[in-house]
Each structure stands twice: as C-alpha cells, then as structure tokens.
Amino acid sequence: MPAPERSYLRTAPAPILPPPASRAGALGWLRSNLFSSPLNIALTVVCVAFIVWVVPGLLRFFLIDAVWSGTDREACLPSPADPAPGACWAFVRVWLSYLVYGFYPVGQRFRVDLFFAALAFGIAWLAWLNAPRRDLGALYFFVALPVLSYVLLSGAPLLGLPEVATSLWGGILVTIVVATVGIVVSLPLGIVLAVGRRSELPAGRLLSIAFIEFVRGVPLITVLFMASVMLPLFVPDRFAPDKLVRALIGVALFASAYMAEVVRGGLAAVPRGQYEAAQALGLSFPRMMALVILPQALRVTLPNIVNTCIGLFKDTTLVFIVGIFDFLRAIEAARADPHWATPVTSVTGYAFAAVFYFVCCYGMSRYARNVEARLSRARR
Amino acid sequence: MADSAKPEATATPAVEIIALNKWYGEFHVLRDIDLAVARGERIVICGPSGGGKSTLLRCINRLEDWQRGRVVVDGVELTDDPRQIIKVRRDVGMVFQGFNLFPHLTVLENCTLAPIWVRRMPKKDAEDLAMRYLERVKIPEQASKYPARLSGGQQQRVAIARALCMNPHIMLFDEPTSALDPEMVKEVLDTMVELARDGITMLVVSHEMGFAREVADRMIFMADGQIVEIGEPAAFFASPRHERTRLFLQQVLR
Numbered sequence: 001m002p003a004p005e006r007s008y009l010r011t012a013p014a015p016i017l018p019p020p021a022s023r024a025g026a027l028g029w030l031r032s033n034l035f036s037s038p039l040n041i042a043l044t045v046v047c048v049a050f051i052v053w054v055v056p057g058l059l060r061f062f063l064i065d066a067v068w069s070g071t072d073r074e075a076c077l078p079s080p081a082d083p084a085p086g087a088c089w090a091f092v093r094v095w096l097s098y099l100v101y102g103f104y105p106v107g108q109r110f111r112v113d114l115f116f117a118a119l120a121f122g123i124a125w126l127a128w129l130n131a132p133r134r135d136l137g138a139l140y141f142f143v144a145l146p147v148l149s150y151v152l153l154s155g156a157p158l159l160g161l162p163e164v165a166t167s168l169w170g171g172i173l174v175t176i177v178v179a180t181v182g183i184v185v186s187l188p189l190g191i192v193l194a195v196g197r198r199s200e201l202p203a204g205r206l207l208s209i210a211f212i213e214f215v216r217g218v219p220l221i222t223v224l225f226m227a228s229v230m231l232p233l234f235v236p237d238r239f240a241p242d243k244l245v246r247a248l249i250g251v252a253l254f255a256s257a258y259m260a261e262v263v264r265g266g267l268a269a270v271p272r273g274q275y276e277a278a279q280a281l282g283l284s285f286p287r288m289m290a291l292v293i294l295p296q297a298l299r300v301t302l303p304n305i306v307n308t309c310i311g312l313f314k315d316t317t318l319v320f321i322v323g324i325f326d327f328l329r330a331i332e333a334a335r336a337d338p339h340w341a342t343p344v345t346s347v348t349g350y351a352f353a354a355v356f357y358f359v360c361c362y363g364m365s366r367y368a369r370n371v372e373a374r375l376s377r378a379r380r
Numbered sequence: 381m382a383d384s385a386k387p388e389a390t391a392t393p394a395v396e397i398i399a400l401n402k403w404y405g406e407f408h409v410l411r412d413i414d415l416a417v418a419r420g421e422r423i424v425i426c427g428p429s430g431g432g433k434s435t436l437l438r439c440i441n442r443l444e445d446w447q448r449g450r451v452v453v454d455g456v457e458l459t460d461d462p463r464q465i466i467k468v469r470r471d472v473g474m475v476f477q478g479f480n481l482f483p484h485l486t487v488l489e490n491c492t493l494a495p496i497w498v499r500r501m502p503k504k505d506a507e508d509l510a511m512r513y514l515e516r517v518k519i520p521e522q523a524s525k526y527p528a529r530l531s532g533g534q535q536q537r538v539a540i541a542r543a544l545c546m547n548p549h550i551m552l553f554d555e556p557t558s559a560l561d562p563e564m565v566k567e568v569l570d571t572m573v574e575l576a577r578d579g580i581t582m583l584v585v586s587h588e589m590g591f592a593r594e595v596a597d598r599m600i601f602m603a604d605g606q607i608v609e610i611g612e613p614a615a616f617f618a619s620p621r622h623e624r625t626r627l628f629l630q631q632v633l634r
Contacts, residue, residue: 276443277480281494282470295484
C-alpha cells in the first residue's frame with residue numbers, strides 16, 4: 001500500500017532566521033537589562049539623571065580642576081587665574097610620607113617598605129590558590145612573618161637595626177599593622193572559641209561562651225579604653241605593655257569574639273551525619289574538627305569571614321581614641337597644617353582616605369567572591 | 381541470655397550486649413536488650429520504624445550512649461572513656477542510610493583519611509589499600525571525583541569501601557539502601573552479599589528481605605525497643621512464633 005501523501009511533512013529544513021533585532025547586540029542588551037518594564041525604565045531614567053548630576057562635578061573637582069603640584073597653600077588658594085581650584089593633591093603629595101610612615105625616622109623608613117613587601121608577598125602566596133607549597137606559605141605568614149615584622153619595625157640593635165618606639169609609628173603603617181594583627185590573630189582564635197563553644201567539655205564551653213558574650217556586649221571603644229587607660233592602673237608601669245601592643249590585643253580579642261560567632265554559624269551548617277561518619281571512623285575530636293568539619297564550615301562561612309575582616313579593617317580607625325596615629329588620624333593632623341590651610345584641604349584629605357579604605361575593602365570583597373565561585377565550581 | 385548459648389562456642393563474642401536500656405527523655409527506646417553476636421556471624425535486624433533498630437546499632441560504636449546496661453565489643457567494654465570508644469570505633473565500620481561521604485574530599489581521599497590519620501599509615505600505602513577496596517566495590521575509575529558527582533548507589537559503595545579501608549572486624553549497616561532509588565539498590569546489596577561471603581561479622585538494619593534470606597545467619601525482629609523474635613532465617617520467615625512478627629512480615633513480603 002503506497003504511503004499516503006502527507007502534505008504537512010516538511011521535506012527541507014527550515015531556513016535559519018536571524019535573531020530578532022530587538023534581542024541582539026547592544027540594543028538588545030539595553031532593552032532587556034535597562035528598559036524591560038515601566039519600573040525599569042523609570043529606574044534607568046532616575047539613575048542616569050543622578051549620574052549626569054553628580055559625576056561631572058566630581059570629575060571636575062578631583063581631576064580636571066585639581067592642583068597636582070605646589071609647595072604650600074598658595075597653589076591651592078583661589079586666585080584671579082584660577083578662581084575655583086579643585087582638589088589639592090599637592091597637599092597629599094607633600095604630606096604623603098607622613099601619611100604612610102607617621103614619625104618613623106626618615107633614615108629607617110626602608111624597614112617599613114621591607115615590611116610592606118614581606119606582607120604583600122605573604123598575602124599573595126596565600127591568596128593565590130594555585131601557588132606552590134601553600135603549606136609553607138601558611139607557615140611563612142603565621143610564624144615567620146610576625147617575627148620578621150617585629151624585628152624590622154620595632155628594631156633589633158644586635159642586627160644593627162636601632163629600636164624605633166611605637167609612639168613614632170603612624171599612618172598607613174599603623175592601620176596595616178593593626179588590621180593585619182587583628183585578622184591574623186582573630187581567625188585562629190575565633191575558630192578555637194567557636195569549637196570550644198560546641199565542645200563536650202563543660203569548662204571549655206563555659207569559658208568560650210563567657211568570653212564571647214562579654215566581648216560582644218561591650219563596644220570596641222570601651223575595650224580600647226580599658227586596655228589603654230585601666231590596665232596601667234593595675235599593672236606597674238615597668239611591666240605595662242606598650243600602648244600600641246595594648247590596643248593590638250584589644251582589637252584582636254574583640255575581633256576574635258565576632259569571628260567565633262561567624263565560625264559557629266558555619267559549624268552549625270555542617271550536617272550531623274558528617275560528625276557521625278568521622279566519629280565512626282575512629283577520628284578523635286580534634287582530628288574530626290580539623291579534617292572533616294572545619295574545612296566544610298569555613299567554606300560555607302567564607303563570605304561572612306571576609307565581611308568581618310572588612311568590618312575590622314574599618315574599625316581600626318577607632319584606635320585614634322587612645323592616641324594612636326593611624327592613617328585617618330594622620331590625615332586629621334596633616335589637614336590642620338597652617339601651611340596648607342585652604343578651603344579644599346580637608347576635602348582632599350578625606351577623599352584620599354576614602355579611596356584608600358575603599359580600595360582595600362573592595363579588594364577583599366572581590367577576592368572573596370572569586371574564591372567562592374571557585375569553590376562552588378570545584379564541589380560540583 | 382538464652383540465645384547466646386548456641387553460637388558461643390568460639391572464643392569471645394564479637395559483640396555482647398547485656399541488659400541494655402536507653403531513654404530519650406521519657407521515651408524508653410531500648411528495653412532490656414540482650415544479644416551476643418559470634419565472630420563471623422551475620423545478623424539482619426528488621427522491624428517497624430521507631431522500634432529502636434538503628435539506636436541499637438548505633439550503641440555498638442557508641443554513637444549513642446545509654447543509661448543502663450553494658451556493651452562489650454571485641455572484648456573491649458564501651459564506657460565514657462574516649463580512648464576505649466576510639467579503640468572500638470577503629471575496628472568497627474559503619475555505613476549510614478545517608479552515605480555521609482565527606483563532600484570536600486575526593487572519593488580516594490574519603491577512603492584514605494582514616495587509615496592515614498587513625499592508623500598512621502603512609503599515604504602511598506593508604507592509597508593502594510583504598511584503590512584495592514574501590515576495585516572491590518567496582519568503582520576504581522571514580523577515585524578522583526568528588527562525591528557529589530556520583531549516583532546514590534555509587535556513593536553508598538564508596539561509603540562501604542571507606543569503612544573497609546580500616547580493616548574492620550565488624551561492619552554495621554544502618555538501612556544502607558533506604559535512601560536509594562530502586563534501580564541502585566541491587567548494586568549495593570550485591571556488594572554486601574560479596575562482603576558477607578568473606579566472613580566479616582555483619583549487623584544490618586534492613587527491610588530487604590531477599591537479602592536477609594540470602595546472607596543472614598540470624599534474623600532479629602525488633603518492636604517497641606525490644607527484641608521480639610530472634611532465629612534462623614528459614615524458620616523466621618516460614619513460621620514466625622509471634623503474632624507481631626507475622627503481621628510485619630506479611631506487610632514487607634507482600
């Protein structure tokens with residue numbers, strides 16, 4: 001029986017049509033991302049208006065009309081030639097070494113540079129996930145670097161490095177030292193506290209909870225005050241640790257409590273079955289934690305850890321309250337310089353601070369996002 | 381201890397449970413459990429859910445503690461002493477309903493973790509050992525993958541290999557096929573049947589009656605925290621003595 005003619009069957013493939021013009025290319029992107037609905041159109045218009053309103057003024061003030069060189073305030077004052085001068089970057093240039101090193105003796109500043117380089121090297125080694133021998137990197141960062149930094153910054157007369165009192169340290173140096181010590185101490189200590197809080201030993205649990213709750217219940221400023229004002233009342237002067245060291249301890253302990261709570265959240269996210277499987281294999285509590293539970297918990301909680309680090313980095317500015325010259329305090333001091341008293345000096349100084357903090361914090365946040373994306377890829 | 385008389389002939393029993401009682405708050409989960417398991421014996425425990433089967437199994441490696449009674453494994457009594465507990469756990473393998481593989485480690489690393497850190501085995505030896513067992517459960521080609529990439533049946537076989545890598549004297553299986561899709565149940569049961577042939581002591585909580593008939597030396601029916609009936613599979617399936625057992629078997633064997 002011959003096959004009936006099926007007029008509805010195609011005999012040739014359909015021609016391939018180009019994508020609709022409204023969906024392709026830049027125009028398509030605009031349409032789907034910026035003008036897809038009345039609300040989106042309204043938002044787009046408002047945002048564009050805002051950008052047009054703000055950005056040109058900022059660009060003009062900070063770049064186009066800015067004064068880049070000069071030796072004193074004359075350069076940045078309004079004059080017949082330049083009736084409305086922009087940001088006074090000349091002021092930042094002249095004061096820059098103070099903003100970075102504080103009163104660190106000029107002849108010894110290479111030591112600070114070496115410290116920055118050693119720190120950057122350590123961070124790069126640890127942050128670059130494919131780096132060779134990251135175990136050595138961790139050893140370098142958590143053991144060698146602190147010793148090296150202490151010798152470099154504080155000095156070791158035996159090695160020919162004269163001592164430099166911490167009261168001379170200042171600016172970015174102090175901010176970096178406080179933030180790094182805070183992060184480097186608080187991460188391991190926070191993990192210990194978080195694990196202690198979940199341990200089966202009542203003493204460990206009680207101690208952890210008491211510490212965490214006490215520190216969390218007190219503002220950082222109070223901790224710093226206690227460390228710098230009250231401690232000397234109880235400890236004889238000769239034995240009282242250095243002012244900066246006291247602040248460092250205060251910041252580190254404070255950050256540890258927060259880090260502990262963040263890590264605890266991660267620990268709670270690890271299913272019970274993981275604990276049971278590890279126990280059933282005969283792993284002891286410390287091994288179970290180190291090999292099975294913490295790797296998973298820290299992974300889950302990485303965004304929060306970075307968030308805490310960013311918060312800590314910005315909180316370091318509070319050490320100025322106990323008379324330590326961190327970066328922000330250095331800017332405060334510099335902008336009061338009568339040689340540079342102009343209407344734009346303060347704005348420029350603060351803008352410089354904003355850029356510095358933003359670059360550091362945004363860098364941390366971007367890095368965390370990369371690591372997260374990478375980890376979620378690896379697990380699949 | 382009426383039922384401990386028969387298989388008791390050889391040396392100390394692998395597991396000895398004496399007058400075990402456990403409460404969850406008010407709830408009496410285990411009531412006066414007495415059981416002796418001989419070396420090489422294979423026991424399948426069945427019963428309605430909530431009857432205390434899993435709890436009993438988990439007492440044998442002290443994942444659960446109890447209020448009254450004694451549990452002696454391989455001649456070591458389980459007490460609060462963590463050293464005793466770890467000593468027992470090293471030689472008792474356990475396979476869970478939910479696999480519980482470590483998601484941050486590859487299949488091979490899952491298998492070598494305990495031999496390296498608990499047995500102090502050199503990494504190379506541990507890897508050779510792990511590969512041997514992965515071959516035995518027929519998935520050596522998955523060794524470098526992460527568990528999430530494997531099917532449920534494959535994951536459970538890795539879990540079995542992981543437990544075997546510790547060379548356990550006793551294997552505990554807590555409903556090993558209950559979380560699996562039907563088509564994967566067989567591959568896991570086949571692995572377990574093969575294991576049973578090697579003469580390792582096995583305690584299995586399972587509702588797979590075909591499997592039980594094939595490998596069990598003794599069947600245990602548990603309900604309401606008690607051992608209701610215990611006996612050899614032939615008699616157990618053909619003519620259960622208790623009404624509860626009969627009703628339960630009717631439902632599972634249907």
